[in-house]
Structure formats: structure tokens, C-alpha cells
Amino acid sequence: MRRLRLLRPWEWIGYLAAVIVFAIACVYLSQWQFDRREQAVEQIDKVQTNWSAETTDIDSLVPQIDAFDDALEYRSVTLTGVYEQQRQVLVRNRPLNGSPGFEVLVPLRLDDGRVFFVDRGWVASASDGGTPDVPDAPTGEVTVVVRLKPAQPAVDRGAPEGQIASFELTQLVADGEAEATFTGAYGQRQSETPAAAENPQVIPQPSLSEGSHLSYALQWLAFAVLAFVGFGYAIRATLRRIEDTGGSEIEAQRRRRVGRSRADADTEVEDAILDRTH
Structure with a gap:
């Protein structure tokens, strides 16, 4: 206790x-x-x-222009059309391997008149912080193999002219083309035929770690x-x-x-001696 x-x-x-x-x-x-x-x-x-997975056509994987199944991300499709270079935009704040940069987004007008946005790749930021030089897309008809990516929601950040803050595609739809522009998904370029003399860097496969x-x-x-x-x-x-x-x-x-016991005993002896002497 x-x-x-x-x-x-x-x-x-x-x-x-x-x-x-x-x-x-x-x-x-x-x-x-x-x-x-x-x-x-x-x-x-x-x-x-x-x-x-096997490369296929766009309509088999993206049947609706304004929706996309995330489970199909990274599937590859083949597209044929003409790049609309004048509508190119840069998606800002896109680092790659620790380096700051942009991704280059260009509309591709397909043979049937619909528009699909192609991420042609990554370019590093300019050393002075300004807009980097971006290689032009090939002119004329081109066949592009892309990997599908879901569009992103809008973010509350501004961007300079010619740039956007996220892959929110509805902001890029031209007047009168809402019914013919894919806004649920875009594609990251893997290859082009014919190829341009110079291209942005292809976005690599995500880490498998x-x-x-x-x-x-x-x-x-x-x-x-x-x-x-x-x-x-x-x-x-x-x-x-x-x-x-x-x-x-x-x-x-x-x-x-x-100690106390011994002291008490001594006291008793002393008392007894005193008593006898008196």
C-alpha cells in the first residue's frame, strides 16, 4: 500500500x-x-x-465532348486535323523535374469540324521571367497521337494575356463553337506526323513510385x-x-x-540512582 x-x-x-x-x-x-x-x-x-493499352479513336473513349471518365486517363487516341496556331495559349505554373515552366495548349480542328485541345508539351520559363519562346505547331493537316487527360476546374488566379492558370477548357471555347469543342478532356502529345522541326518537350510518364x-x-x-x-x-x-x-x-x-530506546533506558537508570541517594 x-x-x-x-x-x-x-x-x-x-x-x-x-x-x-x-x-x-x-x-x-x-x-x-x-x-x-x-x-x-x-x-x-x-x-x-x-x-x-492499344491506341484507338477519340469517339470510342470520349463519346461526349463535355464529359470524361477519369478511369481512361492516359489512354492514347489518334487525331487528324489542323492546328489553329493563332489560338495557342500557355498554361502557367507547370514545373517539370523541379524546373519552372509552361505547357503549350493548341486547338486542333479535326476533319469533322470539331475542336480538340492538344497539350503539345512543356517549355521552360524565360530566364528574365517573361514569356518563353515556343516552337510553332506544324502547319497543314497533321496526325497526332495524344494521351487523354481530364480537364481541370477553374482556379481563382489571374494570368497575363495569352496564358491561363489551369486546364479549364470552357474559357477557351470560341463563340458559336460550344457544341463542337471538347471541354471534358484534352490530350498530351506523344507524336506528330509530319513532325515539326522543333517541338516542346513531351510530358513524360508519371512516376510509378x-x-x-x-x-x-x-x-x-x-x-x-x-x-x-x-x-x-x-x-x-x-x-x-x-x-x-x-x-x-x-x-x-x-x-x-x-536510539530513543537507549536514551529512555539511560534516563530510567539515572532516575533510579537519584532515588537511592535521596
């Missing part, structure tokens, strides 16, 4: 509550990392599956376990300290009792 009293139970209950809260937070963060890993694995599977999510998830679980291990170790160390301190106190009390 003495050891339990010295442990101060209410104080240790508070410590235990803090450990439990910390462990719950660790488990939550671990699950978050597991979820992120699952999303990364799903994305990798989609890239691998769609990247190697799932990142460090699994190791982070396991680390958070380890932290949760270690919190309880540390709590148990602290209790054990405290009990040992109490045990060592308690033994010393008992010995000191015994010595004090012996």
Missing part, C-alpha cells in the same frame, strides 16, 4: 490519458498514410494499364506502441526508486527507534 500511495495514482492516470490520446493520434496518422498509399497504388495501376507512405504508416504505429512501452517503463522505474528509498527510510526509522 505504501508503494501505491507514493505512486500518486491520479497523477499517473493523467499520464496514461495523455499516452492514450497520443496513441490515437498516431493511429489516425498511420491510417491517413495507408490511405494515401492506396491512392498512389491505384494511380500506378491506372498508369501502367492505360499507358500500354508509391512514395514513402507505407514506411511512414508503420512509423506512426511504432510511435503508438512505444508510447505505452515508455509509460510502462516509467512506472517500473518509479516503483524501483520507491523501493530503494523505502528501504533506506525503514532503516533510518529503526535506528531512530533504537
Whole structure:
């Protein structure tokens, strides 16, 4: 009972509550990392599956001009038409391999009159921060193989003339062409025939690395376990300290009792001697 009293139970209950809260937070963060890993694995599977799929025509994969199935991202299609170079725009804030730059978006008017936006590739930002030089698209009829990408929502950011902040395609639809312009998806150029003398850099295949999510998830679980291990170790160390301190106190009390007994005995002897002398 003495050891339990010295442990101060209410104080240790508070410590235990803090450990439990910390462990719950660790488990939550671990699950978050597991979820992120699952999303990364799903994305990798989609890239691998769609990247190697057979190239087909646009209508088989994008039957509606204003909608797109994200599960078909990175599938390749063949398009034939004429680039409308005068309507080219640069999509800003598009880094590649750590370098700032733009992606070059040009409308391609298909043989049937519909318009499909082609991302011809990436160009680095100008050294002075201005608009970079961009190679022109080939003139005349061209056959382009592109990989499909979903259009993006609008963002609350402005852009200089000739540039846009995201692949939000409805802003690029010309007057009277809403019914004939694809706004649900665009395509990243893979090849052109005939090819231009100079082209922007082709956007590479996305990374197939799932990142460090699994190791982070396991680390958070380890932290949760270690919190309880540390709590148990602290209790054990405290009990040992109490045990060592308690033994010393008992010995000191015994010595004090012996000292008092001897003093009392001496006092009694002195009293007896005094009584006999009187």
C-alpha cells in the first residue's frame, strides 16, 4: 500500500490519458498514410494499364465532348486535323523535374469540324521571367497521337494575356463553337506526323513510385506502441526508486527507534540512582 500511495495514482492516470490520446493520434496518422498509399497504388495501376493499352479513336473513349471518365486517363487516341496556331495559349505554373515552366495548349480542328485541345508539351520559363519562346505547331493537316487527360476546374488566379492558370477548357471555347469543342478532356502529345522541326518537350510518364507512405504508416504505429512501452517503463522505474528509498527510510526509522530506546533506558537508570541517594 505504501508503494501505491507514493505512486500518486491520479497523477499517473493523467499520464496514461495523455499516452492514450497520443496513441490515437498516431493511429489516425498511420491510417491517413495507408490511405494515401492506396491512392498512389491505384494511380500506378491506372498508369501502367492505360499507358500500354492499344491506341484507338477519340469517339470510342470520349463519346461526349463535355464529359470524361477519369478511369481512361492516359489512354492514347489518334487525331487528324489542323492546328489553329493563332489560338495557342500557355498554361502557367507547370514545373517539370523541379524546373519552372509552361505547357503549350493548341486547338486542333479535326476533319469533322470539331475542336480538340492538344497539350503539345512543356517549355521552360524565360530566364528574365517573361514569356518563353515556343516552337510553332506544324502547319497543314497533321496526325497526332495524344494521351487523354481530364480537364481541370477553374482556379481563382489571374494570368497575363495569352496564358491561363489551369486546364479549364470552357474559357477557351470560341463563340458559336460550344457544341463542337471538347471541354471534358484534352490530350498530351506523344507524336506528330509530319513532325515539326522543333517541338516542346513531351510530358513524360508519371512516376510509378508509391512514395514513402507505407514506411511512414508503420512509423506512426511504432510511435503508438512505444508510447505505452515508455509509460510502462516509467512506472517500473518509479516503483524501483520507491523501493530503494523505502528501504533506506525503514532503516533510518529503526535506528531512530533504537536510539530513543537507549536514551529512555539511560534516563530510567539515572532516575533510579537519584532515588537511592535521596
